[in-house]
Amino acid sequence: MNDIQHKQQGFSLDHLFFDGLLDKLGDYLPKALTAISSDNYKDLCAQSCQHQLVHIIHGGRVYSDFDEQAHYEDAMAVYNGKVLALGPLDEVRHRVYQMGFRATYYRLKSSEVVTPGFIEPHCHLVTSAVLQQLFHFGPFGFYCRTDKFMTDYNMSYVLRSVLYLDKAINDTQWLLGYGLYSNFLMSDDVLDTHDVHKLLQTLSISRPVIIFDAQQPLAFANQAALEQVYKYLVLNHVGLFKSKQDFFTTIAEQGGLKGEQLLWILEVLPVRQFQQLSTALIQNIDDVLIHAKNQGITHLGYVDSHPVALSLLSAYSQQTPRVHLINAMTTWINASCQCGFELGVTDSSKSIIDNSIALNIGDVGYLGFEWVQSYHGGQTLQPCQSLLKQGVNVCLQSGFPMLPLSPLKNAQQATSREMEYAPHCYTANERILDKKQRFTRLQSLRSISSAAASHLKIYPQAGRLFVGGRANYLVLSNDPLLCSDCDMRHIQVMHSSVN
Known part of the structure; x- marks a missing residue:
């Protein structure tokens, strides 16, 4: 666990400076707390009106779960924010009409797919909203x-x-x-x-x-x-x-x-x-979550613990947030002393919950070359496959706001393990850090959906699509299981549904 201690000595968002900053901002919170976004309310009203219709999505793959294998269906019906039916289009249509509903249809383009919403398991939300200013x-x-x-x-x-x-x-x-x-x-x-x-x-x-x-x-x-x-x-x-x-x-x-x-x-x-x-904090929390939703995030685990941050989040939660906010601190167990596996670098010991860990895979892409050139070179940086083989639940975090907030980027970096900061003279093969630690495409998608839900203790209600469950889903411009590795981060989120 020496690597965790080493990382905590860095400039993490748990540093006393940020505690002091939030203390100072707390003196001005009464005015900030009234700055609730009216646009958010209008957007949610529009969503609630749409929920009165049954929407049938069809014409391509509807991935319901990324487990040991990818599970997908031909069509999905959504009513009042829940999944009404999954299966072949004829069966889904029959079930909808059998229940007396009328439906609107959305036919996926040839390249589009539906997936469960992505989950960001570890984020200092309020501190990030401050830094975004x-x-x-x-x-x-x-x-x-x-x-x-x-x-x-x-x-x-x-x-x-x-x-x-x-x-x-x-x-x-x-x-x-x-x-x-x-x-x-x-x-x-x-x-x-x-x-x-x-x-x-x-x-x-x-x-x-x-x-x-x-x-x-x-x-x-x-x-x-x-x-x-x-x-x-x-x-x-x-x-x-x-x-x-x-x-x-x-x-x-x-x-x-x-x-x-x-x-x-x-x-x-x-x-x-x-x-x-x-004064701008509430609006900036909203802006961060709008950006998160646009990146396909439907659930976000926050690790804020400062009283000022919790007060802000309590005020913000009075309006229905853009994405589901999960207090990761309530499920966090600092199990670092009991862990028998080599972790390499993690953002914080707070990313460890029971036998589960949220890895900042961006460290491989942006700090990997620096890592191998330093005295750490003999150790493994973010040992993804090794942890899985030891029975650890591994999910991926973005490292926001120091690194971009992008689950698909995380998935791509976990499958390629390319050191993007390595000098241009390095060949494509030389830029890959620890090939044996690469995730398969399926594992990387699981790590930003069902594995992240397990990490936050919200699986199986989140991280997958099932009949009767909340319809937190995405429409993606391309199939992340079939496109090339380098294209994963460029897949567009065409629609993000948060229910």
Whole structure:
């Protein structure tokens, strides 16, 4: 279990900085709690009206379950949010008319299929909603929505982005960012985080800039931001530094603000910035779940435990959420001491429930090359097949908001295990990390549906389609069992039904 401990020392969303941030935002919650989206209510009313009809979907494969084999039928009838019938079209039509209903029909295109809704088993929902209001400086775009690693991700891109955003935001705001993968920026100009810190100082920007690293508790701050921090330390008689020069020298030697020093940022951020972050929180939770629904997620397990986060989620749950929210903390058992299997890297021990684990498979795609080059090289990173053979229930999490929220991307990475960050000189075969650990296509789909439902203790009611069960299903543009591995992440969710 040393690997779990190693990962927890990184910049996880359980870090005390985020607890402090939520404490601060809690002071402004009364106004934020009234910002319930009326659009959500209208959308749900429209759905409830549609539920008065029987919808028959037919003309292609309707996958009901990804178990030891893929189970599928020719047609499915849905009424009032539940699966009324599954089977051959004639039998489904007969059952509907036998019950006295009239039906509308949706014929699948030749490439389309129906699957159970996908399940995201591990997400810090409220913290993610806060960070989504900042700018993502990782290799996936400003809002971490692209599904492919940016090929030109380097320090030049980061600096250009800071200059661009400086012109785009209000003059009174601090420029706040997160998710900067400093280890991916290494080049002739950038040898370590100290160089990232130095290059940020070269920008002629008067506003304070703070960018949080993705992999360690480290914040890169420009001169204007550090001036504010030092002023706070002097006013509050925090005598850690002999002089102003000593302060700036120490921060430069560290490569930024580190560890508990991040809490100083919370003391110098303008009150108005906290007000803006808190006022928009409910809407941003909704935005995250809209994005999740568009990615095919019908159930999301949240691991938020901070009182402010739980208060927000309680308020948000008073409106029917976009997707089903499952409190993973209520089912979490920290079984790390009892586990007899090698886990490699996990996001947190909270991803372990009984004999089940949620793996961040994105680590293979984006950190795999760094892993094999480091002292970890002799260990297995995310040993998917090994865990299955030991009887462990394995599901996949996205690692959002540092990595994109995309179950199909997770499934594709589990089947290919391609190190997407490996140098271009590596052959296709050399880019595959631990071939024997690759999931089959069926296993990868199970890991984002029924296995994830088992992890959250909601199977068999979720993660599959059955007569009498809730009709949480997707219409996909292509069959994930038949398309090529590289195409899985590009499959479009044509329709997502959350009931």
